[in-house]
Amino acid sequence: MFAMSFAFSCPLLRRSLAVALTGALAACSTLPDYHRPAVDVPSQFAGATPGWAQAAPADAAPRGPWWTIFGDPVLDQLEARVDVSNQTVRKAVAQVQQARSMVDYQRAGFFPTITAGAAQNRSRISQNVQGRSLAGKTVPDYSAGVSASWEPDLFGRVRDSVAGAQANADASAADLEAVRLSMSADLAVDYFALRSLDTQKKLLDDSVQAYAHALNLLQQQLKNGAIDASAVAQATTQLEATRTQDTDIDVTRAQMQHAIATLIGEPASTFALPPNGSAVAPPAIPVGVPSQLLERRPDIAAAERRVAAANAQIGVAHAAFFPDLMLSASAGLESTFFAPWLSAPSLFWSIGSQLVGTLFDGGQRSATLHGATAQYDGTVADYRQSVLVAFQQVEDNLSALNSLADEAASQQRATSAADLSLRLTTNRYNAGAVSYLDVVTAQTIALTNERTADQIAARRLESSVLLLKALGGTWHDVGANPTAADVAAAAVAAKPGAEAGIDPVAGKRAMRPAGQSEMRSVTQSAGT
Structure with missing residues (x-):
């Protein structure tokens, strides 16, 4: 209360505050005008076919659970755990919080710094010092006071620092979204790879079972003298080779399951996914025009915000060429004796201003400005490179999906032909026209083509996930616009040549679920 009434009663203090306020209001900024760096954007994606749905994306818009377009509830549950338990995401969250705290730190420069303190000390001046009235005496001192200092932001140094810190915070937030997108995409890729392994595992399990049954029948025929030992040896070789492939699937699946456990933040030893060999069709992916890619990709948004932060650092470097104004004030109580310490005669105060500018620093400020400008040029190059890489990734996956x-x-045509060849060879073996080696060869070709078809289906799913990642994820509700989704599905997934029982979307034949009818026919024939 005393300090406040004193402050308003002092004309000098009022004039100083008025001058400071006027200077602050009239403060100018040395921040260069910022414009997003220009990038040449193509009018359309080279790998896109007509009929793609045009989205209306923006980096600030919520992307939502983009993985739900695959229609897999197990994947949905796993993806929900990434944002909660993934340690890489948690680190990115901490980095965003750190960047935001730096914004608050820089913003504090707009306000004065006020300190308060109390002290008590005793001092003695040498008795041999001449010209001092207190020579040889011990003097106690009691003091308490408040001091304040404020540097008005006349040339925008603080504002530019705040702008740079805010841009860095925005970049960190975009980095967080990029990490989330990357982790969720990695999880989806690993999950569909595991599903593909389950499909191949089921195919190999059925094949091993059929081959083992055929071998038992051939061994019985060998005992009866109906065939020679070469057929049994060939069947044994085929069975053990297929069993080896079946075991190798187990090794790869375990490693993929461990990778998924790490992505969702769970120890690999406590995580397990039950096998699921059902087929998954590639989804319809809503895609916007190329220029919108600059808005939906979080890594591009982060690169652009870092350009803005570097531009703000140029403003800070410019502000160093101008003088700094420092306003300070202090007031308190001081007394040699404690008893009269709280009385009015113990009051002391001071108020003043200081204008300081650097006349010569050997080129230090110029070097700092040149360094800030070079850093800006580097961030512009990073931004443009991010855009180029983004377009490359989109085109790569568009081309991959089309191919x-x-x-x-x-x-599928090759698989159908291999199935037909197996049936014909089996019939010829039953008629005694060919040896069992021909049957084994036909079975191996049919199995290889089945596995290749499943591997291609897995690659299509992987390319779909990577395309969504390259596009920055999707927040467009596919179900809300079935017409656009149907058009997109026809453009991305369907291709000419849907004859011979081929599903143009799923890429799988509807002839038989497991692809084992030919193997069963061989087993039955071997027993006749």
Whole structure:
């Protein structure tokens, strides 16, 4: 109360505050005008076919659970755990919090610094010092006071620092979204790879069972003298080779399951996923025009915000060429004796201002400005490189999806031909026209083509996930616009040549679920 009434009663203090306020209001900024760096954007994606749905994305818009377009509830449950338990995501969250605290730190420069303290000491001046009235005496001192200092932001140094810190915080937030997108995409890729292994595992398990049954029948025929030992040896070789492939699937699946456990933040020893060999069709992916890619990719947004932060550092470097104004004031009580310490005569105060500018520093400020400018140029290059990489990733996966659709159709024709060859060879073996080696060869070709078809389907799913990642994830509700989704599905997944029982979307034949009818026919034939 005393300090406040004193402050308003002092004309000098009022004039100083008025001058400071006027200077603060009239403060100018040395921050260069900022514009997002220009990047040449193509008018359309080279790998896109007509009919793609045009989205309306923005980096600030919520992306939502993009993985739900695959329609897999197990994947949905796993993805929900990434944002909660993944340690890489947690680290990114901590980095965002750290960047935001730096914004508060820089913003504190707008306000004065006020300190308060109390002290008590005793001092003695040498008795041999001449010209001092207290020579040879011990003097106690009691003091308590408040001091304040404030540097008005005349040339925008603090504002530029705040702008740079805010841009860095925005970049960290975009980095967090990029990490989330990357982790969720990695999880989806690993999950669909595991599903593909389950499909191949089921195929190999059925094959091992069929081959083992055939071997038992051939061994019985060998005992009866109906065949020679070469057929049994060939069947044994085929069975053990297939069993080896079946065991190798177990090793790869275990490693993939451990990778998924790490992504969801769970120890590998306590995590397990039950096998699921059902087929998953590639989804319809809503895609926008190329220029919108600059808005939906979080890593591009982060790179652009770092350009803005570097631009703010140029403003800070410019502000160093101008003088600094420092306003200070202090007031308190001081007395040699404690008794009259709280009385009015013990009051002391001071108020003043100081204008300081650097006249010569050997080129230090110029070097700092040149360094800030070079850093800005570097961030612009990083931003443009991020855009180029983003377009490369989109085009790579568009090309992969288009090529894999053709490859899947071709492979299904090859698989159908291998199945027909197996049936014909089996019939010829039953008629005694060929040896059992021909049957084994036909069975091996049929099994290889079945596995290749499943591997292509897995690659299509992986490319779909990577395309979504390259596009920055999707927040568009596919179900809300079935017409656009149907068009997109036809453009991405469907290809000509849907004959011979081929599903153009799933790329799988509807002839038989497990692809084992030919193997069963061989087993039955071997027993006749």
